[in-house]
Amino acid sequence: MKIDDNFYMRLAIDEAWKHQLLTYPNPAVGCVIVKNQRLLAVEAHKEAGMPHAEVNALKTAYLKDNPNSILKTKNSSFDIHQYLLQNHNGFFNDCEIYVTLEPCNHIGKTPSCANLLKELKPKRVIISVKDPNKQATGGLETLKNENIDVTLGILEKDGLNLILPFISWQNKSCIFFKMAQTLNGSIDGKISSNRALAYVHTLRDKIDLLVIGGNSVRIDKPTLDTRYIQGKNPDIFIYSKNKVFDTNIPLFKIPNRKVLISDDLYKLLDYKFIMIEGVYNLLDKLKERIDFFILIISPKIRKGQNALNEIDLDFEIIHENFIGKDKIVFLKRK
Amino acid sequence: MKIDDNFYMRLAIDEAWKHQLLTYPNPAVGCVIVKNQRLLAVEAHKEAGMPHAEVNALKTAYLKDNPNSILKTKNSSFDIHQYLLQNHNGFFNDCEIYVTLEPCNHIGKTPSCANLLKELKPKRVIISVKDPNKQATGGLETLKNENIDVTLGILEKDGLNLILPFISWQNKSCIFFKMAQTLNGSIDGKISSNRALAYVHTLRDKIDLLVIGGNSVRIDKPTLDTRYIQGKNPDIFIYSKNKVFDTNIPLFKIPNRKVLISDDLYKLLDYKFIMIEGVYNLLDKLKERIDFFILIISPKIRKGQNALNEIDLDFEIIHENFIGKDKIVFLKRK
Numbered sequence: 026m027k028i029d030d031n032f033y034m035r036l037a038i039d040e041a042w043k044h045q046l047l048t049y050p051n052p053a054v055g056c057v058i059v060k061n062q063r064l065l066a067v068e069a070h071k072e073a074g075m076p077h078a079e080v081n082a083l084k085t086a087y088l089k090d091n092p093n094s095i096l097k098t099k100n101s102s103f104d105i106h107q108y109l110l111q112n113h114n115g116f117f118n119d120c121e122i123y124v125t126l127e128p129c130n131h132i133g134k135t136p137s138c139a140n141l142l143k144e145l146k147p148k149r150v151i152i153s154v155k156d157p158n159k160q161a162t163g164g165l166e167t168l169k170n171e172n173i174d175v176t177l178g179i180l181e182k183d184g185l186n187l188i189l190p191f192i193s194w195q196n197k198s199c200i201f202f203k204m205a206q207t208l209n210g211s212i213d214g215k216i217s218s219n220r221a222l223a224y225v226h227t228l229r230d231k232i233d234l235l236v237i238g239g240n241s242v243r244i245d246k247p248t249l250d251t252r253y254i255q256g257k258n259p260d261i262f263i264y265s266k267n268k269v270f271d272t273n274i275p276l277f278k279i280p281n282r283k284v285l286i287s288d289d290l291y292k293l294l295d296y297k298f299i300m301i302e303g304v305y306n307l308l309d310k311l312k313e314r315i316d317f318f319i320l321i322i323s324p325k326i327r328k329g330q331n332a333l334n335e336i337d338l339d340f341e342i343i344h345e346n347f348i349g350k351d352k353i354v355f356l357k358r359k
Numbered sequence: 360m361k362i363d364d365n366f367y368m369r370l371a372i373d374e375a376w377k378h379q380l381l382t383y384p385n386p387a388v389g390c391v392i393v394k395n396q397r398l399l400a401v402e403a404h405k406e407a408g409m410p411h412a413e414v415n416a417l418k419t420a421y422l423k424d425n426p427n428s429i430l431k432t433k434n435s436s437f438d439i440h441q442y443l444l445q446n447h448n449g450f451f452n453d454c455e456i457y458v459t460l461e462p463c464n465h466i467g468k469t470p471s472c473a474n475l476l477k478e479l480k481p482k483r484v485i486i487s488v489k490d491p492n493k494q495a496t497g498g499l500e501t502l503k504n505e506n507i508d509v510t511l512g513i514l515e516k517d518g519l520n521l522i523l524p525f526i527s528w529q530n531k532s533c534i535f536f537k538m539a540q541t542l543n544g545s546i547d548g549k550i551s552s553n554r555a556l557a558y559v560h561t562l563r564d565k566i567d568l569l570v571i572g573g574n575s576v577r578i579d580k581p582t583l584d585t586r587y588i589q590g591k592n593p594d595i596f597i598y599s600k601n602k603v604f605d606t607n608i609p610l611f612k613i614p615n616r617k618v619l620i621s622d623d624l625y626k627l628l629d630y631k632f633i634m635i636e637g638v639y640n641l642l643d644k645l646k647e648r649i650d651f652f653i654l655i656i657s658p659k660i661r662k663g664q665n666a667l668n669e670i671d672l673d674f675e676i677i678h679e680n681f682i683g684k685d686k687i688v689f690l691k692r693k
Contacts, residue, residue: 063396068360324675
């Protein structure tokens with residue numbers, strides 16, 4: 026295997042995907058630092074308000090060669106920025122910094138990464154894609170104006186797939202469909218491991234709205250909360266023509282939760298980040314609305330209800346990973 | 360992400376998997392070389408008779424710092440061994456060499472890797488698993504006897520999964536089941552891309568025997584050759600109680616091919632490396648015989664026949680990869 030720009034950018038992209046969706050409303054971003062061919066850091070942005078990928082990677086890289094530096098006690102973006110600005114002492118001048126997204130140029134919840142990099146003067150900055158956020162873009166120019174060697178467009182297609190949710194958040198609502206099944210497509214009974222369920226609860230904690238089909242509410246009586254992780258419980262949109270439900274089921278008893286019952290999808294536009302939980306018939310109805318599809322596959326074969334309906338959809342796999350023993354596949358419609 | 364022994368061993372294991380099964384009768388092996396934290400090589404063994412993973416990696420690493428060396432013209436294992444023995448000049452003394460399987464200690468089709476490493480005196484050799492082949496084992500002791508620092512057991516579970524086919528070849532026949540389906544488990548019509556079909560033909564070229572169900576022969580009339588890659592056409596075992604077939608179909612017309620028609624699975628033991636191509640009913644019948652299961656998943660949803668039968672199996676995903684746009688998943692029965 027060639028150990029080249031693509032190799033290091035792939036590491037950065039894969040690291041970023043580990044935190045995909047969990048960085049909302051920020052993009053998932055990964056960063057790799059190589060100093061004279063020594064791989065020093067593979068890091069990612071983990072959650073809004075926490076340090077950007079570049080800052081995490083700069084800290085890790087610096088600590089690799091300065092393990093006793095007081096930098097290891099600094100955790101906020103502001104403190105790490107300050108420390109590195111004052112103490113870098115040319116450490117990064119022979120570093121190549123791979124970042125999946127153009128370093129931000131504006132001061133938001135954290136200081137600007139482009140400004141920090143400008144001062145640290147790395148040998149080269151390699152970027153997969155430009156920032157589609159008009160407020161944050163310009164990092165590329167900031168670096169070029171300092172005569173830093175910048176390469177743009179490495180693994181660009183993968184870099185764009187990585188920020189697909191972010192682009193949706195920017196433009197309009199981001200709507201994704203989540204489904205769990207066995208290897209053979211069976212959807213009956215308890216399918217996912219507890220670890221996968223905890224992951225779904227983590228997603229519920231991040232989203233603004235959860236969409237579910239009326240039949241599912243009537244038959245399965247789900248609570249649709251985040252009890253596995255004690256998170257925030259999202260508002261619920263029950264997609265149903267028939268508005269009559271037994272409101273004594275737990276779903277309706279969660280405090281501070283709004284429950285909408287409607288078949289008017291226009292109402293989704295009041296929310297930014299929306300997960301639909303359902304199976305193929307709901308997917309068939311909503312397929313034109315979704316930005317991407319998450320399939321959690323449990324590695325077993327089971328007898329059970331399947332997707333023997335009229336659905337006919339083509340996807341591209343944009344990423345896959347494991348949640349414990351289960352697989353998670355991120356799919357984009359073709 | 361921590362950049363430690365596990366990180367580099369993971370690179371070696373993933374690289375080896377790219378050539379899984381294609382190295383028959385040799386094990387799939389990967390090797391990574393790190394010199395003073397500089398990642399110099401990520402290589403694998405590709406085919407029996409070609410250089411072992413260690414030799415490929417040693418060559419790549421040496422050429423990284425000596426790009427004009429005549430070594431780049433050497434391709435046979437013997438020539439690379441010879442060159443490195445005479446010209447290494449201590450190059451590897453500060454290298455850490457990660458290898459997924461204990462370096463071989465015997466001279467087979469290629470010279471012994473342990474003997475080569477012994478002379479090159481790397482700083483450290485990190486091994487995932489010991490060689491289960493009694494003829495080839497002993498590499499660990501050869502290295503330790505030269506006071507080379509050896510670490511054994513890094514990602515051992517993954518290292519063992521990697522050589523699961525090899526262990527089967529060693530002990531008895533290796534039998535695996537191959538199936539293709541859509542995301543939702545549909546098996547009707549043409550499912551896989553041409554690239555995935557070419558991969559299946561590559562597998563057919565490597566195996567000794569291909570097992571297929573009698574109904575599949577009667578209904579689909581498959582040729583079961585290797586026309587996509589112009590390879591060797593395997594012998595065929597038609598698993599069927601009813602021995603009457605139309606022998607005018609192309610399957611029976613392939614030169615130098617034996618076709619057995621039998622329901623006596625004992626006959627499989629005459630062969631070392633066996634692929635079963637079929638769907639769930641054949642899997643259900645043969646599930647106790649298979650060492651692992653390969654599922655090729657095309658990222659689309661289609662109406663079609665599915666696995667709504669009595670099958671009930673639990674797997675562990677031991678590896679996954681892409682063949683073009685399709686997924687390939689290697690599964691081990693739990």
